[in-house]
Amino acid sequence: xxxxxxxxxxxxxxxxxxxxxxxxxxxxxxxxxxxxxxxxxxxxxxxxxxxxxxxxxxxxxxxxxxxxxxxxxxxxxxxxxxxxxxxxxxxxxxxxxxxxxxxxxxxxxxxxxxxxxxxxxxxxxxxxxxxxxxxxxxxxxxxxxxxxxxxxxxxxxxxxxxxxxxxxxxxxxxxxxxxxxxxxxxxxxxxxxxxxxxxxxxxxxxxxxxxxxxxxxxxxxxxxxxxxxxxxxxxxxxxxxxxxxxxxxxxxxxxxxxxxxxxxxxxxxxxxxxxxxxxxxxxxxxxxxxxxxxxxxxxxxxxxxxxxxxxxxxxxxxxxxxxxxxxxxxxxxxxxxxxxxxxxxxxxxxxxxxxxxxxxxxxxxxxxxxxxxxxxxxxxxxxxxxxxxx
Amino acid sequence: xxxxxxxxxxxxxxxxxxxxxxxxxxxxxxxxxxxxxxxxxxxxxxxxxxxxxxxxxxxxxxxxxxxxxxxxxxxxxxxxxxxxxxxxxxxxxxxxxxxxxxxxxxxxxxxxxxxxxxxxxxxxxxxxxxxxxxxxxxxxxxx
Numbered sequence: 097x098x099x100x101x102x103x104x105x106x107x108x109x110x111x112x113x114x115x116x117x118x119x120x121x122x123x124x125x126x127x128x129x130x131x132x133x134x135x136x137x138x139x140x141x142x143x144x145x146x147x148x149x150x151x152x153x154x155x156x157x158x159x160x161x162x163x164x165x166x167x168x169x170x171x172x173x174x175x176x177x178x179x180x181x182x183x184x185x186x187x188x189x190x191x192x193x194x195x196x197x198x199x200x201x202x203x204x205x206x207x208x209x210x211x212x213x214x215x216x217x218x219x220x221x222x223x224x225x226x227x228x229x230x231x232x233x234x235x236x237x238x239x240x241x242x243x244x245x246x247x248x249x250x251x252x253x254x255x256x257x258x259x260x261x262x263x264x265x266x267x268x269x270x271x272x273x274x275x276x277x278x279x280x281x282x283x284x285x286x287x288x289x290x291x292x293x294x295x296x297x298x299x300x301x302x303x304x305x306x307x308x309x310x311x312x313x314x315x316x317x318x319x320x321x322x323x324x325x326x327x328x329x330x331x332x333x334x335x336x337x338x339x340x341x342x343x344x345x346x347x348x349x350x351x352x353x354x355x356x357x358x359x360x361x362x363x364x365x366x367x368x369x370x371x372x373x374x375x376x377x378x379x380x381x382x383x384x385x386x387x388x389x390x391x392x393x394x395x396x397x398x399x400x401x402x403x404x405x406x407x408x409x410x411x412x413x414x415x416x417x418x419x420x421x422x423x424x425x426x427x428x429x430x431x432x433x434x435x436x437x438x439x440x441x442x443x444x445x446x447x448x449x450x451x452x453x454x455x456x457x458x459x460x461x462x463x464x465x466x467x468x469x470x471x472x473x474x475x476x477x478x479x480x481x482x483x484x485x486x
Numbered sequence: 487x488x489x490x491x492x493x494x495x496x497x498x499x500x501x502x503x504x505x506x507x508x509x510x511x512x513x514x515x516x517x518x519x520x521x522x523x524x525x526x527x528x529x530x531x532x533x534x535x536x537x538x539x540x541x542x543x544x545x546x547x548x549x550x551x552x553x554x555x556x557x558x559x560x561x562x563x564x565x566x567x568x569x570x571x572x573x574x575x576x577x578x579x580x581x582x583x584x585x586x587x588x589x590x591x592x593x594x595x596x597x598x599x600x601x602x603x604x605x606x607x608x609x610x611x612x613x614x615x616x617x618x619x620x621x622x623x624x625x626x627x628x629x
Contacts, residue, residue, distance in 0.1 A: 150572065152613055210610060285576045286611050293579045370572060372613035382572060382613065435593060449579025451613070453572050454593035 100393035102139035106477040109143045109390050113474050118143040120388075120468045122461035123302045123400060130401025139397035144468055144475070147307050148321070148386040148460030149299040151452035152372045154283070155263035155334060156381045157193040158219055158361055161256035162230055162249065164188055170240035173233040175199060176218045183232075187240055191260075192218060194371075194381035207376060208281035214379025217371030219259070222251040223323070224366035257361035259323055259369070263333035265385050267305035267353035268340075268409055271296040271429060271448070273441060276415030281376025285451055287414055291441055294411065294448045299457035300404045300431035304387035305353045307400045309346035310485065311338070313389050315478030320357065321386030321464045324368035326473075327359025329387075332482045339485060346399055349408045349428060353482065357385065368460075382453075386460035388468065390475050404431035411441055489537045491520065491603060492547070495556040496530035505553055506534075513546035514538060520603045533560065533604050560604055566597045570616035577608040577617065 112118040119142050121129065126145045130138045160181070162171075171183040174190045178199045181190035194216035203209050221228055232245040251257055273294045274280040274287035281287075285295045300306065308314050318329040333354030340352035368384030391397050410425035417424050429439045434448050467473035496505070501524075509515050521533035536543050547557050573595045577586040585601035586608055588594070608617045 151574065208610075212615065285613075286580050288580075295576070295579055370614060373615055374613055375610045380613075382574075435590070437588060437590070447579065449577075450575040450588075450593070453574040455573040455595075 101136050104392050110474045120144045120465045123147045123307050126400045127403045135394040135398035139391050139394040142391050145389045145400040146461040146464040147304040148457040149303050150384045150456035152380045153264045153383040154380045156261040159258045159260050161189050163255045167242045168240045169234040169242035169245050171232045172235050175231045176228050179218050211373045211379045216381030220366050220371040259361045260358045263354045265355040268348045269297045269351050270412040271409050272414045274415045275413045280415050282414050283377045294446050296434045297451040302457045311482040315481035317476050317479045319476040322359040324365030325363035327357050329355050330358050331356040347407045386464040407431045491535045491560040493558045494532045498528035500554050501530050509546050513542045515546045564599050564602045565618045567616045570614045580607045580611045
């Protein structure tokens with residue numbers, strides 16, 4: 097057990113929140129506090145640091161129960177607005193994935209495809225209160241004799257809808273570049289030939305896992321801002337890799353930790369769950385997530401003080417290297433450099449463009465701060481921490 | 487000098503006339519063709535940037551209109567749906583004129599219609615599909 101000069105418990109911080117005395121700052125506001133006063137004094141002064149991120153997050157979707165009909169039906173094939181949902185769970189339970197394209201989407205038959213509508217858009221429409229066309233085909237059983245059900249449904253009419261995202265909130269991500277002589281359309285956006293632009297996708301110093309790089313406070317049961325409502329971290333996400341290369345300050349220099357998150361879809365908002373179309377790649381969903389980090393001690397205060405200039409990622413070629421698993425990069429850049437609008441690759445100046453919205457990430461961190469300051473949101477101590485560095 | 491971008495629509499009756507040539511000769515207007523296409527009904531559409539003395543550009547536009555060409559300043563035809571746009575910035579990497587650009591340090595994504603040449607690259611690049619580029623609200627310039 098490490099000896100800390102400042103030690104606070106979740107109960108103490110929650111008591112301060114309930115008393116309206118908690119000091120809450122966003123991860124951006126924490127940077128100058130730690131720089132000026134040092135981690136120990138920052139830990140004394142600040143109780144909670146709020147983080148935020150808003151960007152396309154594949155590996156998102158919803159578990160939906162569409163209710164029993166009369167006569168009953170066992171869903172064998174199920175569509176929402178012509179987007180297929182996975183029905184192999186139970187009679188009227190389905191999983192609607194964010195990247196599922198519309199049934200008759202031309203896909204990439206004429207490259208690059210547009211992918212105007214998909215599972216993420218259905219989820220956005222449901223949350224916006226729009227009517228969505230449900231079509232169910234069954235094969236007929238003694239207990240579920242109906243073979244076809246078609247109706248318009250709203251989120252309010254669905255008996256149960258749970259946002260359940262198996263992998264969100266990536267701790268860092270590649271900066272993408274295209275060194276070939278043709279345009280590349282990928283999940284990192286449109287990349288011009290010969291490295292004439294670069295894209296990146298992280299909220300940097302506002303990003304949740306960048307502020308708790310060793311997962312000391314974020315774990316199973318952590319209560320979070322999810323899609324405009326309340327959600328929980330319920331497991332580590334798929335591809336969670338705590339052993340990725342790290343900098344001295346603990347932040348990862350490669351894609352590393354991930355979170356599985358879930359929450360009741362009915363209390364979420366279409367401002368924070370948005371269907372997206374990535375040209376040539378497919379549809380997905382932009383998800384808003386904000387995680388409060390309790391400043392339990394000076395070590396955690398130090399981590400939350402990290403700035404864009406101290407967080408690095410690798411530059412990866414998406415014309416060949418990424419798609420052929422070539423473990424090669426073209427150098428590392430900080431998020432301060434990426435956000436400046438220009439980086440240098442192979443001695444050439446390359447303009448950068450983000451895919452993750454800093455404006456929205458900041459708004460999430462501010463919203464979470466407001467909720468806590470208004471005593472509407474308290475912190476949950478995780479019942480089990482995420483797998484850490486081994 | 488006055489520089490502005492205009493959308494010209496040529497009815498099929500006049501497409502054989504040397505209209506742009508006359509514009510240069512008679513009114514001393516410099517032009518830069520940004521886009522030119524012929525639509526289904528043999529109607530011609532051009533996106534041009536005009537540079538010249540304000541009075542000359544005005545006279546030139548009057549001449550175009552007399553020839554039956556419909557002239558519209560471009561700015562009104564480009565729209566960003568601010569409800570859809572979530573300010574990510576993906577468009578800024580592809581916009582060739584800097585009409586879509588990032589305001590630092592806030593990292594807000596701004597759109598300056600005056601700089602937009604209606605190339606339409608942003609339309610499909612925008613993950614939220616927030617950019618609408620059209621000539622008359624019904625013809626997609628990006629297509």
